[in-house]
Amino acid sequence: MPRHCRSPGCTAEATRYGAFCTSHKATLRRHGDADQRGITKADLKAPLRAIRGRVERNSGNPVWGQSEGRWQEVVSHAHAVLARQGAGSAYVRQAASETVKLAETVEARTVMETAFAVYLMADQQPRRFASDRAFRVQLVRRLRGLAEANAGTWFDHDTGRMKRVYRELPPQAAKVMGEWCAKAFGAVGLFLARMDREQREAAARKADADRAAMTAALEALT
Ligand SMILES: [Zn+2]
Structure with a gap:
């Protein structure tokens, strides 16, 4: 049956x-x-703007440099995996090669901000992420999407234009790379997302209080 x-x-x-x-x-x-529906670059636009605003307002804070440092550690690890012949499974080597490619084509600051934006989006729209595993795969997809080198092109006869193709990573390689990215950006990403939420909630409470005060004032008019 x-x-x-x-x-x-x-x-x-x-x-x-x-x-x-x-x-x-x-x-x-x-x-x-x-x-899981794929998280697009457009989906990340607003969260990314919020993260960049926070980074700019706090440009002197060492946390950004420290986060880039954690990313560099992941990249160094990836280089080490690739340098040792036969080190790591095929999936680990694939994750390492993708990580190195990303680091070579995209600035650490951009990788960091994009990763934080994915964490922020997950906090703001938790239902857009079907599971923790899906979250990490989306994190990897958005980061890999930054590296144009990952995107091959093909000619679409229907539209007469060149189209970009996102080359898929095998699931296990994406899982490994997702773990590395979460290790580099997860703690700070979660902190920033919580901070953003608390500030939005405080602003909403203040707006409510202002409205109530206005209503009370209007009712007191004679
Ligand atoms: Zn089905």
Whole structure:
């Protein structure tokens, strides 16, 4: 008897040995969860603006340099993996090679700000991330998206234009790279996201209080 795909609301048949239909299986591989929709560059625009604002307002604070330092440590580790022949599994070597490529094409500051923006977005819109695993895969996707070298191009005959293709990382390699990026940026990213939320909540409380005071003042008019 055919089984249904396990993704909620999907009526397609599951693959012979899997829990999902072919389409959700592909999404799982690509995005880290069968129900994860890819986080786009456009999705990150507002969180990135907020992070850059915070960095600029606190340009003298050492935390940015320290975070870049943590990223450099990850990059050094990746270099070490690649330098030792046979070190690490194929997935670890792939993660290392992607990490080095990213560091060579994108400034540490941009990598850091983008990573923090993903943490901020996850705090603001938790439902856009299906699971922790999916979060890390999206983090890696957005960081890899910064490196144009990752994007091949092909000619789209329908539109007559060149299109960019995002080269997928195998799931295990994405998982490894996600762990490294979380190690570099996770603690500060979570701190910044919480700080942002607390400040927004405080601002909302103040706006409420101001409105209540205005209402009271209007009611007191004779
Ligand atoms: Zn499905």
